[in-house]
Amino acid sequence: MQVVAGRSYFKFNGVSSLDFGLGIEEKKITKRARKRLSIISVPGRSQDYVYGDGTWENMEVTYRVWCVSKEKDEIFQRVDEIIRWLSPEKYCVLADNYDPEYFRYGVCTGPVDPELLLRRAARQELVFTCDPYKYSWAGNQVLRFRGTTAKIHNLEGYEALPVIRVYGAGSIKLTVNGQSWTLANVATRIDLDSAAMRTTDGLTGNAADSKKTGSGYPVLVPGENTVTISGISGGIADQIGIIPRWRRI
Incomplete structure (x- = not known):
């Protein structure tokens, strides 16, 4: 499939979304990384005790993807391949052209809905749970x-x-x-x-x-x-x- 310059895309596990005719309409940070903290009430003390172990919770990135009309037939034929691409049970490199100097490690927890693809729907959301850090290329x-x-x-x-x-x-x-x-x-x-x-x-x-x-x-x-x-x-x-x-x- 020809990759057309100017389209927004993400790349996961070494494969570009454009290879399947999927572009990005919108990228959202749907859950930001937060420090892991424990708040402990101490008898006889008004102020709670705050303990942190220096680690961060995972964050989430959501891409609203769409398929180019002229490529819908090809997407229709590759539904199973798309699902396999987004379904490895491990963290993989996740990058996009919104933030080209950095990448993340993520796993897709909101994969492509095959029913939407089979009905040739234009848009759906993919959710990636990610390592809280982003890494410099x-x-x-x-x-x-x-x-x-x-x-x-x-x-x-x-x-x-x-x-x-x-x-x-x-x-x-x-x-x-x-x-x-x-x-x-x-x-x-x-x-x-x-x-x-x-x-x-x-x-x-x-x-x-x-x-x-x-x-x-x-x-x-x-x-x-x-x-x-x-x-x-x-x-x-x-x-x-x-x-x-x-x-x-």
């Missing part, structure tokens, strides 16, 4: 730093959970903003994925959690961040790679 690229020190600035105002790639051999010490981890038996590269909270061999992708010593995973705070690596016990530290995953609410 620019922050999803690998930044390479030659040498053993990297300084990186977080302009988004929210903590980011990066992938840190450490290049070298043997035992290496990784330090991010003063917090350190020891990485043992590095062959060529080892990756620390802070969002997934896992360590993998950078070449094979195999689990390498046993090679990491130290609690938690690196976090990139708002403002300047310093990442350093150094060889220990004869290890060699070469260079640093960072996928910062900049994000904001």
Whole structure:
């Protein structure tokens, strides 16, 4: 199907809505992200106690979609394919041309109504429940730093959970903003994925959690961040790679 310039669209799980002849008439944030808070009444105290764990609730994006009249016959023939496209039971990348510098992770909870499509109706709403953060496309690229020190600035105002790639051999010490981890038996590269909270061999992708010593995973705070690596016990530290995953609410 030909994609016509100028139409509004969304892209989900790597596929554009325009591939099915579906354009966007309107985008709405139908539920905004809110901090998770617990309000606890304390006997003998007038003011309730407010506790937050630093996390956010999911948010919702709704697209009112319409189909171009000349493409209705093709949509009619592809109803099952459209439903399968919008029905993976996992979070997938969701992006649109309203906000081209960012993307979200979402799952479609209000999928295409096949009855509406079969009646050739022009409009219906698709609801996506999303990770509360939206992520910068620019922050999803690998930044390479030659040498053993990297300084990186977080302009988004929210903590980011990066992938840190450490290049070298043997035992290496990784330090991010003063917090350190020891990485043992590095062959060529080892990756620390802070969002997934896992360590993998950078070449094979195999689990390498046993090679990491130290609690938690690196976090990139708002403002300047310093990442350093150094060889220990004869290890060699070469260079640093960072996928910062900049994000904001």
